[in-house]
Amino acid sequence: MRESAERLLLKAGLRPTSQRLGLAAVLFDGHDKHVTADDVMHLASNAGVDVSVATVYNTLGQLCAAGLLRRVTLDGGRTFFDTNISAHHHVFFEDDDRLMDLPGDSIQVTGLPDLGDGATIKSVDILVRVERR
Amino acid sequence: MRESAERLLLKAGLRPTSQRLGLAAVLFDGHDKHVTADDVMHLASNAGVDVSVATVYNTLGQLCAAGLLRRVTLDGGRTFFDTNISAHHHVFFEDDDRLMDLPGDSIQVTGLPDLGDGATIKSVDILVRVERR
DNA sequence: ACGTACTTTAGAATAATTCTATTGTGCGAA
DNA sequence: TTCGCACAATAGAATTATTCTAAAGTACGT
Numbered sequence: 001m002r003e004s005a006e007r008l009l010l011k012a013g014l015r016p017t018s019q020r021l022g023l024a025a026v027l028f029d030g031h032d033k034h035v036t037a038d039d040v041m042h043l044a045s046n047a048g049v050d051v052s053v054a055t056v057y058n059t060l061g062q063l064c065a066a067g068l069l070r071r072v073t074l075d076g077g078r079t080f081f082d083t084n085i086s087a088h089h090h091v092f093f094e095d096d097d098r099l100m101d102l103p104g105d106s107i108q109v110t111g112l113p114d115l116g117d118g119a120t121i122k123s124v125d126i127l128v129r130v131e132r133r
Numbered sequence: 134m135r136e137s138a139e140r141l142l143l144k145a146g147l148r149p150t151s152q153r154l155g156l157a158a159v160l161f162d163g164h165d166k167h168v169t170a171d172d173v174m175h176l177a178s179n180a181g182v183d184v185s186v187a188t189v190y191n192t193l194g195q196l197c198a199a200g201l202l203r204r205v206t207l208d209g210g211r212t213f214f215d216t217n218i219s220a221h222h223h224v225f226f227e228d229d230d231r232l233m234d235l236p237g238d239s240i241q242v243t244g245l246p247d248l249g250d251g252a253t254i255k256s257v258d259i260l261v262r263v264e265r266r
Numbered sequence: 267a268c269g270t271a272c273t274t275t276a277g278a279a280t281a282a283t284t285c286t287a288t289t290g291t292g293c294g295a296a
Numbered sequence: 297t298t299c300g301c302a303c304a305a306t307a308g309a310a311t312t313a314t315t316c317t318a319a320a321g322t323a324c325g326t
Contacts, residue, residue, distance in 0.1 A: 077210035129255040
């Protein structure tokens, strides 16, 4: 997995330092994830990657800026980082504070406003909030 | 405006105390608003309503719980309270950190998942992020 | 090997929100 | 009306998440 982590970082214009390689390996292990910065700290630590909070935040931010990670913010200000960057939306289960992907092609949005005059739509995010009974 | 503020509070099962009346008057003045807790502090203060932070947060939370106010959380964890509780979505202008309403009937969402087994959809929120050039 | 610009780091700083413990108040009952 | 009490308001401390700072470390072109 090291090689692809390195390639990812280079592609993103990030110097492949040991911390970044470790974090990338933990994040991009082939399974989609929704993780908080804190989760990443623990995952890294469990994987033997020694890294500081500041670096975790820096790196997550850089990966987002590079489009390799997607930031998802929910009610209450909880911030998740989503390793699935394909077009898709989210379902949030209130009961257990869990976030789930919703395949991008399952939902269609029509009637987006025409903002005209040089304004560009950067993203359209849909969050479906669900409660079990 | 006092009367309707009092009616709103009673309808929500909240005792119409002087702070709540003041906050309700400031919030529900007939104009839709997107305000932060901090904005509310200042609005209240400008209106001569003396109220503490804790009470602002308590009251905003209670009004949300009662369905009189809608909480909108954006990237970066900024929390806005929306006095427009009719079905609608939002556009966020990245350039000036401003939130705008998008009439509920202008956008259609199709293909929402069937979650079956006693799960109910509590809300579907759409956030369109826009950048001007 | 060297120099430098980019990185990492610990810990402090900030910001937003919640908690705590005390004081105050609306309102029904006497 | 006054009383009592459950509910509410308050100041300030505490918590949580994130960013900043300044110093030490490291990748990499030359």
